Amino acid sequence: MTTTQTAAPRSGPSRTGGASRDASPVRTGRLRRPRSTQWAAWAFLAPVVIYLVVFYAYPLYRNVELSVKDYTVRSFVQGGAPFVGFDNYVKVFQDPTFVPAFVHTALFTVVSIVFQFTFGLLLAVFFHQNFRLSGTLRALFLVPWLLPLIVSASTWSWMMNSDSGVINSVLHTFGIPPVNWLTSPTWALVSVIIANIWIGIPFNLVILYSGLQNISVDLYEAASLDGANAWQKFWRITFPLLRPVSAITILLGLVYTLKVFDIIWIMTRGGPGDSSTTFSIWSYQLGFGSTLPDLSPAAAVGNLLIVLALVFGLIYIQVQRKQDNA
Template sequence: MKSGRWTAWAFLAPVVLYLAAFYAYPLYRNLDLSLRNYTVRSFVQGGAPFAGFGNYAQLFESPTFGPALAHTVVFTLVSILFQFSIGMALAVFFTQTFPLSAMLRALFLVPWLLPLIVSASTWSWMLNSDSGIVNWALGLAGAGPVNWLTSPHWSLVSVIIANVWIGIPFNLVVLYSGLQAIPSDIHEAAALDGASGWQRFWRVTFPLLRPVSAITLLLGLIYTLKVFDIIWIMTKGGPTDSSTTFATWSYRLGFGSLLPKFGPGAAVGNLLIVIALAFGLIYIRVQRRQEAR
């Protein structure tokens, strides 16, 4: 009996060590950073004075907090809405059998497979005010040029467009897999009962796809909350903080100046962790309620 218990612990040990080294300790260090006034010297040598929740109070009093929070909410919700909607439409489309279906699905995965720095740089070139292909196309259509990356009114829209394009393949793959798991007999029975295509989707397909949809939305939410590369490469959060989110603000506080503010930067990161954790707990609660029915 004891030998079996020790064997179980031996199998669990690598997982426990991995979680402790790569999750628990970094979270502890980030929390410690957010509660102390670290400088570059104290960050290396130690001895940073304890600040309590002073760094968090500094964030809430900052004029950047409100716009960064609003941009984070808008960037996250709009990105998820379009990624999920377009991904769902494409997944339903690819359930139909037609020539070159597999090749088209593979091509739609390209944005997901490209490094983020390549995708963001490509969109920066396409949306360039002077030489971008998007403004060139608008000129052919008779419209005037748009300052996509340098206008406070368009910078957030620009990074949302790029992020939606990058996130669609993930939603397509997961939702398509979920659709493939639904028995075709159910759709055939609904069709025999006289249900239209939209009725079959809304009353049969979508409810059966709800567990897959929930995990897709949750993963998309967590990923989008921490998006940094795309925004930083395209706009660096500007101009005038018009596309600053919590992720870019955290980086700018911690590493974006000659006098870094490690404590406030870590505090912004902790706010993102709390938000992601809250939505994760909501997902678990909803799943338990559905399983209890």
């Protein structure tokens, strides 16, 4: 008689030294955050998301919708505007005002940025010497930036008045004939550029001065020991180390200057004729400058400004990537 023996299951470790199959495996993984912590994170994030949606995403969507439909005052209130695609953009490009407005926008932006950055950098280097009354004078230079734009523009409009302006009075003292700053097609754009430069210098001064504070003094002391003069210190140390701060300063200045409206409108209203009309002024004139506003072309001009600002932003990002990879 044959006896069948059943082997008892092994509970010890296997020959390979591993754990027994009967042993319950221990699962390892990332610890999940408590649900209360997740809700707290969303609660802190919600105000930012709501703000971006209400004040950025929705206005941008609405502006794009205005530009691709044929809106009138009635359809703007009641709805039902027909879809026209890019017809409004074609209308804007074919308008005789487009080329002068584009040229004026480019000149106003480029000239303003160049002089604002140059004077801001020079003043930042000057105040970085930390001489007596440096803080007081630096605070006084912030006054143009702190004043409301309507006050600054009105002040410059009064100073540049052809008959009773202070600037023409000074020119008369030196025997120079008066200049029609605000009423001459030749000088109107120059006038608003001068006012915008004066207003924008303090912003460049503050940002660049803060960048200079982060440059180690040891670098300048080492350069002095090597016999470097002031210009060599600036060109070899200050300017290269200020590149990241300079890039963001120029980008913010470009975005701000592209959309400048208050200064030009208060001083010249885009005139005489269209001699100082920029895209921002033209968009306002189309949308609110007559009893029958062209809302859709006005939105199209506004979108062109957004595209220009976006292009400059992308250029800045690309330049920053190249600098980081260098």
